[in-house]
Amino acid sequence: MSHRIGVIAGDGIGAEVIPEALKVIAAAGVSLDTVDYDLGAHRYVVDGVVLTDEIVDEWRGLDALLLGAVGGPEVPPGVIERGLLLKMRFDLDLYVNQRPFVYTPADGEGHDFVVIRENTEGTYAGEGGFLRKGTPHEIATQGSVNTRFGVERCVRYAFELASSRPAKHLTLVHKTNVLTFAGDLWQRTFDAVAAEFPDVRTDYQHVDAACIHFVANPAQYDVIVTDNLFGDILTDLGGVVSGGIGLASSGNLNPDRTGPSMFEPVHGSAPDIAGQNKANPLAAILSAAMMLDFLGEGDAADRVRAACAEVSSRTGSTTELGDAVAALVTA
Ligand code: IPM
Ligand code: MN
Numbered sequence: 001m002s003h004r005i006g007v008i009a010g011d012g013i014g015a016e017v018i019p020e021a022l023k024v025i026a027a028a029g030v031s032l033d034t035v036d037y038d039l040g041a042h043r044y045v046v047d048g049v050v051l052t053d054e055i056v057d058e059w060r061g062l063d064a065l066l067l068g069a070v071g072g073p074e075v076p077p078g079v080i081e082r083g084l085l086l087k088m089r090f091d092l093d094l095y096v097n098q099r100p101f102v103y104t105p106a107d108g109e110g111h112d113f114v115v116i117r118e119n120t121e122g123t124y125a126g127e128g129g130f131l132r133k134g135t136p137h138e139i140a141t142q143g144s145v146n147t148r149f150g151v152e153r154c155v156r157y158a159f160e161l162a163s164s165r166p167a168k169h170l171t172l173v174h175k176t177n178v179l180t181f182a183g184d185l186w187q188r189t190f191d192a193v194a195a196e197f198p199d200v201r202t203d204y205q206h207v208d209a210a211c212i213h214f215v216a217n218p219a220q221y222d223v224i225v226t227d228n229l230f231g232d233i234l235t236d237l238g239g240v241v242s243g244g245i246g247l248a249s250s251g252n253l254n255p256d257r258t259g260p261s262m263f264e265p266v267h268g269s270a271p272d273i274a275g276q277n278k279a280n281p282l283a284a285i286l287s288a289a290m291m292l293d294f295l296g297e298g299d300a301a302d303r304v305r306a307a308c309a310e311v312s313s314r315t316g317s318t319t320e321l322g323d324a325v326a327a328l329v330t331a
Pocket of ligand 2: 236
């Protein structure tokens with residue numbers, strides 16, 4: 001069966017890494033029926049289109065979306081981020097952002113852990129505004145939206161994931177000592193859902209302490225669940241401690257499958273190295289592996305991940321590394 005996939009290669013190195021991901025999927029023997037969407041900063045400059053409701057409606061009929069990177073210095077901050085990436089997350093209800101990491105100590109075995117980031121609420125909901133903008137008495141507010149429904153569905157997903165893994169350990173990361181309203185809602189929701197998962201060992205860390213632990217002892221983690229902004233920051237740190245952002249993959253998931261999920265490398269469009277065939281394609285390839293998992297192609301996904309692990313210690317151009325992974329997957 002062929003899966004129907006919308007492909008948004010996007011800007012900068014996105015256009016270079018996505019062909020490598022598609023090459024590897026084909027090598028793994030999975031057949032995709034792809035539709036390309038020309039979106040991103042470059043498109044916005046041409047005709048002002050960021051993302052229309054019509055395109056989103058078209059996507060609802062697809063099995064998944066694969067995205068390279070969007071954004072660039074030619075567009076003011078926020079236009080593409082909010083208009084494209086966040087619109088996808090909100091309109092398609094991609095309420096879980098799953099970001100896996102493999103941490104390999106200098107003298108030991110690789111250890112994998114995964115961050116589950118709430119993806120549709122918090123400060124990203126866009127609540128706030130200006131008063132007396134541009135005057136000396138200007139006020140800017142930026143609220144954080146936390147609904148019981150939104151927190152609970154994300155936390156439940158994290159418990160289900162933790163329960164399915166050997167270590168069965170889930171850490172809640174927040175800032176309950178200062179964000180006493182949102183933090184309280186998160187903690188109470190976490191505790192209530194925990195009662196449904198007696199097999200899962202639970203922990204709590206404040207986000208600032210978690211930053212220390214991410215660097216000093218990432219091997220203590222199995223699954224982490226956290227709010228949208230904390231998850232944004234922590235997953236960049238997670239990338240750095242586990243082989244670099246060139247390996248960091250992600251899935252923006254709609255676990256209820258009421259629409260397609262979207263898979264993307266965590267790195268951005270990196271305009272400084274774009275067009276030079278030197279971007280690391282592994283993050284995009286690993287994101288494609290997550291997509292394969294989600295499409296029920298777990299066997300192919302495992303083979304792709306094993307090939308990426310082997311290639312991750314090599315150096316080479318974007319296409320060379322993509323070819324190397326493809327060759328290993330085929331073999
Ligand atoms: C990410 C990115 C996005 C985010 C930006 C580009 C809107 O940093 O996916 O982590 O903040 O979520
Ligand atoms: Mn980020």
